[in-house]
Amino acid sequence: KPVDQLTTSEAQQETAALQKRLTEYGVAYYEKDAPLVEDHVYDEEYARLVALEARFPQFVNPDSPTQNVGGAETKSGLPKVTHPVPMLSLGDVFSLDELQEWEDRTVKSLGQQPKYNLELKIDGLAIALRYENGRLIQASTRGNGVIGEDVTANVKTIKAVPQELKEKVNIEVRGEVYMPKESFVQLNEAREADGQEPFANPRNAAAGSLRQLDAKVTRARKLSAFIYYTAEPEVLGATNQSQVLERFADLGLPTETHNRVINKMDEVGDYIDWCTAQRDELPFGIDGVVVKVNNFDLEYDLGNTVKVPRWAIAYKFPPEEANT
Ligand SMILES: NC(=O)c1cc2c(N)ncc(C(N)=O)c2s1
Numbered sequence: 394k395p396v397d398q399l400t401t402s403e404a405q406q407e408t409a410a411l412q413k414r415l416t417e418y419g420v421a422y423y424e425k426d427a428p429l430v431e432d433h434v435y436d437e438e439y440a441r442l443v444a445l446e447a448r449f450p451q452f453v454n455p456d457s458p459t460q461n462v463g464g465a466e467t468k469s470g471l472p473k474v475t476h477p478v479p480m481l482s483l484g485d486v487f488s489l490d491e492l493q494e495w496e497d498r499t500v501k502s503l504g505q506q507p508k509y510n511l512e513l514k515i516d517g518l519a520i521a522l523r524y525e526n527g528r529l530i531q532a533s534t535r536g537n538g539v540i541g542e543d544v545t546a547n548v549k550t551i552k553a554v555p556q557e558l559k560e561k562v563n564i565e566v567r568g569e570v571y572m573p574k575e576s577f578v579q580l581n582e583a584r585e586a587d588g589q590e591p592f593a594n595p596r597n598a599a600a601g602s603l604r605q606l607d608a609k610v611t612r613a614r615k616l617s618a619f620i621y622y623t624a625e626p627e628v629l630g631a632t633n634q635s636q637v638l639e640r641f642a643d644l645g646l647p648t649e650t651h652n653r654v655i656n657k658m659d660e661v662g663d664y665i666d667w668c669t670a671q672r673d674e675l676p677f678g679i680d681g682v683v684v685k686v687n688n689f690d691l692e693y694d695l696g697n698t699v700k701v702p703r704w705a706i707a708y709k710f711p712p713e714e715a716n717t
Pocket of ligand 1: 519
């Protein structure tokens, strides 16, 4: 129900429930690197709480998650970084029908049939890398999208991430840090031998390994990364997403090479089938496919909502049956 149609007691109940739930999500995400919900679910509920507290300020209390932006008490105590361009999460769809509905809306908004760039959705954690004059000067986590953590020293231990680009450009790029499946198996064997709790999945292991105070621990975890986005493609002279990936490779940035440009959405099924068949063979985890309008001039027309871009969508694979 819209916030301004709630009775005071309804608002009090919903506010208290959201404050409790988002605090639990925050502890799981920031303290345990074991998120309870997808980023966009957290974002949506957080936005609802902000709206409720704005309309009913009497229900704001000091330990509401809105009162300590960016997970101030992260266990790792890493310094904070504010993202100049917010790191949005992605909208999700779970079927080809929903994907077709997304395309219908997109074609309608654009008034034309765009090409799409299809990319694997890497199951890791998002990072932003700032290069100046071709040198890596800062690396940060997504955090809550606006405020992340400075993980520069830790990212410098990741072999796949160049500290020096092949061209002296000033650019911020974004991607995913992940733990290769092999590293994950070795890490959990070592942890169990040590009587420690194994990580539930490579994504949590990557998050826990990246957000360490001691970069030597991160180095030992043998992480890797793929870079897939920049908000400043003009710096690279790229006019579409597939060109951006090619320019990233020219610079020495690690890119996932199985991307594919398609002319319309009815070609996406073949790609999804290919990814599903390849999934177990890939040396890293994927949890879906990212579909992006390839041309940036069209992407510009579509813009973003507060939380997710309109020019891209994630098709999520059905959860893998527990291959115990
Ligand atoms: N949250 C996001 O915007 C994204 C998240 C991811 C992800 N986990 N893996 C790959 C891509 C990609 N190829 O664009 C994106 S984009």
